[in-house]
Amino acid sequence: MQRYDEDMAAREFEILExxxxxxxxxFGETLPELFARSAVAMLSxxxxxxxxxxxxxxxxxxxxxxxxxxxxxxxxxxxxxFDGRRIAFREFRVDRFSDTAIDATGMGxxxxxDRHRSRLMVKAVTYHQLKIERRDGLWTADVYLDI
Amino acid sequence: xxxxxxxxxxxxxPRDESRGMRTDVRVYASAALxxxxxxxxxLEQAMNVATLPGIVGSSLAMPDIHQGYGxxxxxxxxxxxxxxxxxxxxxxxxxNCGVRLVRTTLEESEVRPRLRALIDQIFRDVPCGAGGSGxxxxxxxxxxxxxxxxxxWMVKHGYGEERDAEFAxxxxxxxGADAAAVxxxxxxxxxxxxxxxxxxxxxxxxxxxxEVDDEAAARAYGLAPRQVVVLIHSGSRGLGHQVCTDYVSxxxxxLAKYQIWLPDRQLACGPIRSEEGRQYLGAMCAxxxxxxxxxxxxxxxxxxxxxxxxxxxxxxxxxxDVCHNIAKRERYEVDGRKRDLLVHRKGATRAxxxxxREIPADYRAAGQPVFIPGSMGTASWVLAGSEGAMRxxxxxxxxxxxxxxxxxxxxxxxxxxxxxxxxxERGILVRSESRDGILEELPxxxxxxxxxxxxxxxxxxxxxxxxxxxxxxxxx
Numbered sequence: 001m002q003r004y005d006e007d008m009a010a011r012e013f014e015i016l017e018x019x020x021x022x023x024x025x026x027f028g029e030t031l032p033e034l035f036a037r038s039a040v041a042m043l044s045x046x047x048x049x050x051x052x053x054x055x056x057x058x059x060x061x062x063x064x065x066x067x068x069x070x071x072x073x074x075x076x077x078x079x080x081x082f083d084g085r086r087i088a089f090r091e092f093r094v095d096r097f098s099d100t101a102i103d104a105t106g107m108g109x110x111x112x113x114d115r116h117r118s119r120l121m122v123k124a125v126t127y128h129q130l131k132i133e134r135r136d137g138l139w140t141a142d143v144y145l146d147i
Numbered sequence: 148x149x150x151x152x153x154x155x156x157x158x159x160x161p162r163d164e165s166r167g168m169r170t171d172v173r174v175y176a177s178a179a180l181x182x183x184x185x186x187x188x189x190l191e192q193a194m195n196v197a198t199l200p201g202i203v204g205s206s207l208a209m210p211d212i213h214q215g216y217g218x219x220x221x222x223x224x225x226x227x228x229x230x231x232x233x234x235x236x237x238x239x240x241x242x243n244c245g246v247r248l249v250r251t252t253l254e255e256s257e258v259r260p261r262l263r264a265l266i267d268q269i270f271r272d273v274p275c276g277a278g279g280s281g282x283x284x285x286x287x288x289x290x291x292x293x294x295x296x297x298x299x300w301m302v303k304h305g306y307g308e309e310r311d312a313e314f315a316x317x318x319x320x321x322x323g324a325d326a327a328a329v330x331x332x333x334x335x336x337x338x339x340x341x342x343x344x345x346x347x348x349x350x351x352x353x354x355x356x357x358e359v360d361d362e363a364a365a366r367a368y369g370l371a372p373r374q375v376v377v378l379i380h381s382g383s384r385g386l387g388h389q390v391c392t393d394y395v396s397x398x399x400x401x402l403a404k405y406q407i408w409l410p411d412r413q414l415a416c417g418p419i420r421s422e423e424g425r426q427y428l429g430a431m432c433a434x435x436x437x438x439x440x441x442x443x444x445x446x447x448x449x450x451x452x453x454x455x456x457x458x459x460x461x462x463x464x465x466x467x468d469v470c471h472n473i474a475k476r477e478r479y480e481v482d483g484r485k486r487d488l489l490v491h492r493k494g495a496t497r498a499x500x501x502x503x504r505e506i507p508a509d510y511r512a513a514g515q516p517v518f519i520p521g522s523m524g525t526a527s528w529v530l531a532g533s534e535g536a537m538r539x540x541x542x543x544x545x546x547x548x549x550x551x552x553x554x555x556x557x558x559x560x561x562x563x564x565x566x567x568x569x570x571x572e573r574g575i576l577v578r579s580e581s582r583d584g585i586l587e588e589l590p591x592x593x594x595x596x597x598x599x600x601x602x603x604x605x606x607x608x609x610x611x612x613x614x615x616x617x618x619x620x621x622x623x
Contacts, residue, residue, distance in 0.1 A: 064396075127412035
């Protein structure tokens with residue numbers, strides 16, 4: 001089992017501490033990029049996206065009431081595909097985006113125990129200290145996960 | 148934040164109307180534990196809970212309290228059944244996460260020589276679930292029944308012994324489950340995971356009874372010194388996680404409709420008597436029943452592993468099974484009047500006193516058994532519920548030791564193999580799917596469970612019955 005240490009993909013996201021659980025801060029030049037990277041950040045805590053072959057394409061669609069809820073619901077959707085449908089994703093392409101809806105394509109393949117290592121089992125995405133901000137020309141998102 | 152000491156074991160944070168608090172916060176802690184508790188956001192979170200509509204009595208914090216999401220972990224909040232709210236986050240993502248204690252007919256000296264083989268066997272038979280599935284194969288129609296019948300369904304279908312379900316809180320199935328309120332996604336995510344332990348702090352520990360503090364109660368629970376027992380900590384797996392995720396989203400969308408203002412969106416809630424509230428409670432009961440079925444399946448596979456390694460002479464019986472993430476309708480006397488309440492226990496355990504009719508007849512004179520797992524490698528406790536809990540905490544006590552270090556802090560500068568070796572030197576074998584899993588759950592990451600127990604015992608919420616020491620640990 002590999003470690004999900006801070007050096008990994010350092011510029012796309014970083015790990016945030018929580019007394020019982022774990023979070024991440026993702027960075028993006030645009031909101032669609034921020035959402036795509038947030039999904040990869042979460043999956044890097046749960047698994048190992050760089051080891052995934054992008055052999056298949058999966059369409060994901062989420063609607064929500066506002067930008068923050070959209071981020072939680074989008075990540076919850078990705079987690080459902082990962083834990084429920086057993087799909088390992090390498091990356092995401094956001095096809096359409098607004099503050100209340102996202103259409104995206106996930107590139108990946110079905111999970112197999114020998115090829116896709118698991119790290120922490122992520123139970124859910126939370127609103128705890130959730131923040132989406134634009135700082136120094138860069139979008140950032142702070143998200144905490146229930147482990 | 149203003150904190151007043153009431154006595155050596157109780158603190159109070161007065162109601163602050165400027166923060167929208169409808170009541171005060173009461174914290175059960177020693178001075179030393181209070182120092183640790185103040186270091187994270189848990190007290191802020193307990194104050195946020197005090198803002199929820201319909202809260203009755205105080206927002207309660209147990210001595211193992213630590214920072215969670217929305218609600219603190221180790222919190223209890225009772226809501227008026229007619230005018231109060233239900234919050235999916237007040238139950239948590241792992242609906243009916245809980246522990247069951249299993250007693251064996253073996254002594255420590257009989258298990259030690261075969262311990263490694265036993266641990267390896269259990270590790271094979273009770274997967275953590277990262278691989279996607281366990282060894283229970285059920286179809287969609289079976290799941291429909293599992294959601295209503297809980298542990299009983301498993302027993303009826305060969306995963307257990309006749310009296311197992313009787314010795315679980317609520318008989319291993321909550322009434323009021325509404326399978327139709329459980330989304331297709333929750334079913335899809337959870338079904339293959341039935342019979343798996345899960346990750347995070349979930350575990351299965353082989354322990355022995357190290358010390359008996361209350362002989363009569365220990366005898367009633369079938370526990371004696373040196374006896375080997377097994378503590379199982381697991382929950383409703385992906386099914387419960389998805390139910391909570393679905394309903395946090397539903398409740399968030401309904402906040403405006405019910406004119407509910409919240410200091411933290413993770414507290415999302417709706418009136419108990421609303422359509423959203425009714426649906427969530429129906430789905431929550433169904434997920435709770437799935438969790439009991441899960442722990443029942445784990446007991447079944449555990450029995451098989453013991454038989455295989457230690458022969459037919461090893462008999463395993465369920466002592467009891469308690470949930471520590473749940474909301475239940477219960478009746479309490481408040482200011483001289485009996486009231487129907489919805490008691491949210493988020494990282495808290497029900498602890499009914501001697502004589503309560505919801506306790507199995509065999510245990511009624513002793514009080515309800517409560518199990519408090521400590522950290523891997525320290526100790527766990529068996530307690531019995533006391534009258535004090537009925538008077539002060541809506542029949543509730545703590546649920547564990549409570550974390551002290553973050554996961555990253557726990558890993559820092561430590562090597563999993565080295566830590567595993569150190570535990571082995573202390574007579575504790577550990578198997579885990581993940582090395583990080585071992586490091587993140589090291590004893591150093593947690594508060595001292597003995598201090599937590601001291602508080603609930605001295606505050607009169609529950610009394611000590613026995614102390615358990617681990618010899619083998621399987622980590623999710």
